[in-house]
Amino acid sequence: MTIYEKNMEALKEKYQVIYDALGGIREDELSELVHIEDARKGGQAVVYHDNGKSVYLNSKYDPENEASKYMANTFEMKNNALLIMYGLSNGYYVKEHIKHVKNTKCIVFEPSMDIFMQVISHIDISELIQSERFCLSVRGINTEEFLITVEKWLDMANKDANKIMAAPKYVELFQDGYEEFRMNCMDMYKNLQVVTYAGLDMGKNVAKNEIYNMLFFEGCRSGECLKNKFSKDMPAIIVGAGPSLEKNMDLINEAKGKALIIVVDTAVARVVKKGIKPDVIISIDEEKPVDMFKINGIGEFPFLAEVGTNRDVLEYVRPKDLFFISTNSGIWKEMFKKAGSDITDIEPGLSVATASIAALISWGFKRIIFIGQDLAFTGSDVNMAEDESGNYLCVKDINGEDILTRRDYYIYLKWMENAAFTNKDVEFIDATEGGALKKNFTCMTFREAIDKYCTEEYDIESLLLSAPKLFVGDDRKIISETLEKVKRNLRNLRKQLVSCKADCLRGKRILESGEGNVKELSRIGANIDKLIKAIEGCDERALIYKWTIASEIGVYENLNGEDDAITAGIRAFETNAKYFEEIGNAIPELIEIIDDCLSKII
Numbered sequence: 001m002t003i004y005e006k007n008m009e010a011l012k013e014k015y016q017v018i019y020d021a022l023g024g025i026r027e028d029e030l031s032e033l034v035h036i037e038d039a040r041k042g043g044q045a046v047v048y049h050d051n052g053k054s055v056y057l058n059s060k061y062d063p064e065n066e067a068s069k070y071m072a073n074t075f076e077m078k079n080n081a082l083l084i085m086y087g088l089s090n091g092y093y094v095k096e097h098i099k100h101v102k103n104t105k106c107i108v109f110e111p112s113m114d115i116f117m118q119v120i121s122h123i124d125i126s127e128l129i130q131s132e133r134f135c136l137s138v139r140g141i142n143t144e145e146f147l148i149t150v151e152k153w154l155d156m157a158n159k160d161a162n163k164i165m166a167a168p169k170y171v172e173l174f175q176d177g178y179e180e181f182r183m184n185c186m187d188m189y190k191n192l193q194v195v196t197y198a199g200l201d202m203g204k205n206v207a208k209n210e211i212y213n214m215l216f217f218e219g220c221r222s223g224e225c226l227k228n229k230f231s232k233d234m235p236a237i238i239v240g241a242g243p244s245l246e247k248n249m250d251l252i253n254e255a256k257g258k259a260l261i262i263v264v265d266t267a268v269a270r271v272v273k274k275g276i277k278p279d280v281i282i283s284i285d286e287e288k289p290v291d292m293f294k295i296n297g298i299g300e301f302p303f304l305a306e307v308g309t310n311r312d313v314l315e316y317v318r319p320k321d322l323f324f325i326s327t328n329s330g331i332w333k334e335m336f337k338k339a340g341s342d343i344t345d346i347e348p349g350l351s352v353a354t355a356s357i358a359a360l361i362s363w364g365f366k367r368i369i370f371i372g373q374d375l376a377f378t379g380s381d382v383n384m385a386e387d388e389s390g391n392y393l394c395v396k397d398i399n400g401e402d403i404l405t406r407r408d409y410y411i412y413l414k415w416m417e418n419a420a421f422t423n424k425d426v427e428f429i430d431a432t433e434g435g436a437l438k439k440n441f442t443c444m445t446f447r448e449a450i451d452k453y454c455t456e457e458y459d460i461e462s463l464l465l466s467a468p469k470l471f472v473g474d475d476r477k478i479i480s481e482t483l484e485k486v487k488r489n490l491r492n493l494r495k496q497l498v499s500c501k502a503d504c505l506r507g508k509r510i511l512e513s514g515e516g517n518v519k520e521l522s523r524i525g526a527n528i529d530k531l532i533k534a535i536e537g538c539d540e541r542a543l544i545y546k547w548t549i550a551s552e553i554g555v556y557e558n559l560n561g562e563d564d565a566i567t568a569g570i571r572a573f574e575t576n577a578k579y580f581e582e583i584g585n586a587i588p589e590l591i592e593i594i595d596d597c598l599s600k601i602i
Helices: 003-014 016-022 063-070 092-100 113-122 126-130 143-153 175-216 245-255 265-273 311-317 330-338 352-363 379-385 407-422 446-453 460-465 473-513 518-537 541-547 549-558 565-601
Strands: 034-038 044-050 053-056 082-086 105-110 134-138 163-166 236-239 260-264 280-282 303-305 322-324 367-371 392-396 402-406 427-430
Touching: 003 016, 003 113, 003 126, 016 134, 034 113, 044 113, 063 092, 082 092, 082 143, 082 175, 092 105, 092 126, 105 143, 105 175, 126 134, 134 143, 143 175, 143 407, 175 311, 175 330, 175 407, 175 473, 175 541, 175 549, 175 565, 236 245, 236 352, 245 265, 245 367, 245 446, 260 265, 260 352, 265 280, 280 352, 303 311, 303 352, 330 473, 330 541, 352 367, 352 407, 367 446, 392 407, 402 407, 407 427, 473 518, 473 565, 518 541, 518 565, 541 549, 541 565, 549 565
Parallel strands: 082 105, 082 163, 105 134, 236 260, 236 367, 260 280, 280 303, 303 322, 367 427
Antiparallel strands: 034 044, 044 053, 392 402
16 A cells, blocks of 8 residues: 555545545646655655745754654643644654643644645655544645634633644745634634633523423423434425525415424514414523513424523423423433433534524434525624624625624634534525525525425424423423432532532642642542542533533633642642632522422422
């Protein structure tokens, strides 16, 4: 097997998109702009011919040693940090990092197809390609892979410990690609900040909903039971609330019975007033205004909700057919399992539209049509974007012109584009007829989409209601029994938190006094590790996290300082003591809510 074949085999296994893009390129078609040269002490160097000059991207003498020196400042990176690198070069730079650092992850954005083709033809990087710690994106082929992976691996725990850097000579040679790389990185960090602060604002309310929404378990259904219930040929239509909805709302009834029609909460009043009956309504926001649902007969429509859906909305609507489609709560998962069903975390994103997409994909739909999904401002709305907060930015519209959008809309847009890129067996059709361009989507009018895809009749109501009702009869006691168990677990955890907080303060005093009591410090460290593992592994973890998200973020920020070992140890003890105290203080508040919920069940 040649080096090229070995590398291509690795690409086929992990990066099908890259493999498909390169599969038709023969070695005799490789660009003359680049060649690979053997170095004097072994190894290979990449040479790029730029305006008559030969630019060596690696040492002509000893490229492996050069790479080790260049990457030396990454060898002390902390566990779970990210190395985000512009340029694969000959692959040695990332290889050196992975060799010296055990628990980081590396994401590489390669801007030059010419370099990449020469490298995979002459340098064996198959082991690097296959590494679970490595993600490769080639500009023009799978840029989405870069965005998806950065978003997946970037979090508050590592954001300040990550390194973003370029391989030698890359910035000078590929300035336009570097600007794209830099902007993508900035976007991901900005998006993380927006999502994090949104979590800070809504965390406690979502936790309350997680408890109080158990009041609606009796007779509910699970979205998990809708998997593979629908024909592969049946399309789904997601009706958003964008300004373009008025263009084609009158056509929705033509698709009735020929597609599953999901209407988002912000659009439902407009749609129902037009005499259109949704197949399902969806609402996931923790504080969605109840006034939005003050529509005659609203409770007759099947209703999709998840763990964080505003409890007041469910109390007002009282849906006759309520489906819970997603949760990250171990408590909920255990309860649904006891009721003879299941419920999973389908990664619903942050909007009703993204949650709809996630649900439809999990149910097996292969064609999703979007209307009213503008995700941008039009007409007079543009004036709303005149500020300097960074919360507004430009994207391309469906005609290739610049159009303004808001940061949260932009996050939804990228989520949708990434979903379309990842789920290649699903056709995403943008029939919005306006708004932001959605990459990886097929663009057509809603009229065209109906005529082409909404051609078969289905008994959609029967398909939906084939999902069994849960928590009925004797299974109703699962709810109260589980809540009592959660209370016991939280009280036991609080005892451990109090004890471990005292240990942390003792550890801090030992370090400050210079006693050097290694045995005691070792015992304290083991207790801290044991408690953190207990918190991470318990069913109540998601509930605790939502209630104490500010404390969680504080831990990440406080543990990322650059100090000597003693100072870092003192700071770690202080941070953990505060963290354990704040979780301990949260537990009585959570128990009070559980007691209130139990009183309503009784």
